[in-house]
Amino acid sequence: MRLSRPFVLLLAVAVAACAGSPPRAQPATRFVLVRHAEKAAGDDPPLTAAGEQRAARLAALLRATPPDAIYATGYRRTRQTAQALADAFARPVLAYDAREDAAAFAARLRAAHAGTTVVIVGHSNTVPSLAAALCGCPVTPIDESDYGRLLRITLAADGAARLEDARY
Known part of the structure; x- marks a missing residue:
C-alpha cells in the first residue's frame, strides 16, 4: 500500500504537534473555610440580620472564583450561611458531620474534589482543625466571638x- 505525499506530511505534522506539546498541568485544588456567620441565641439558632449580611458578603467575595461544591454541617446557622452561596452559584449545599474526624474528612475532600474549588462552612471549634488537616500546617484557633475569618487553602x-488567613 502506497501512502500519498499530502497524507504523509499531515501525519508527520500531527505527530510532531503531539510530541511537542507539554503535558497538561493538573489545576490546583482550592478550599475556602469559614465559620458560620453571626447567630442568634438559643439551641440551633438561626443567623441574625448581621449574619445574613455577612453571608451575602461571602457570596459576593467568591463571585470571581465560584465554588464547585459547598459543604455545611447540619446546624441551621451553617446551612443558612452556605445557602447564600448556594443561591448565588446554583449549587446544592452538601451536608457533613461536624463530629467527623478532621483528617478523615480532609482526605475525602481532597480525593473527591481534586482540581476544583470547595467552600466548607463550619464552626469555631471545627474549622481550624479541618484547615490544618487539609494543608498539613498549623492554624490559629478561631475565637468564639470571631465570625469574619476566611481560610483559603491552595493545594498544588x-x-x-x-x-491564606484573611478577613471578610
Whole structure:
C-alpha cells in the first residue's frame, strides 16, 4: 500500500504537534473555610440580620472564583450561611458531620474534589482543625466571638499547600 505525499506530511505534522506539546498541568485544588456567620441565641439558632449580611458578603467575595461544591454541617446557622452561596452559584449545599474526624474528612475532600474549588462552612471549634488537616500546617484557633475569618487553602498538583488567613 502506497501512502500519498499530502497524507504523509499531515501525519508527520500531527505527530510532531503531539510530541511537542507539554503535558497538561493538573489545576490546583482550592478550599475556602469559614465559620458560620453571626447567630442568634438559643439551641440551633438561626443567623441574625448581621449574619445574613455577612453571608451575602461571602457570596459576593467568591463571585470571581465560584465554588464547585459547598459543604455545611447540619446546624441551621451553617446551612443558612452556605445557602447564600448556594443561591448565588446554583449549587446544592452538601451536608457533613461536624463530629467527623478532621483528617478523615480532609482526605475525602481532597480525593473527591481534586482540581476544583470547595467552600466548607463550619464552626469555631471545627474549622481550624479541618484547615490544618487539609494543608498539613498549623492554624490559629478561631475565637468564639470571631465570625469574619476566611481560610483559603491552595493545594498544588505537586502536593504543596499554601494557607491564606484573611478577613471578610
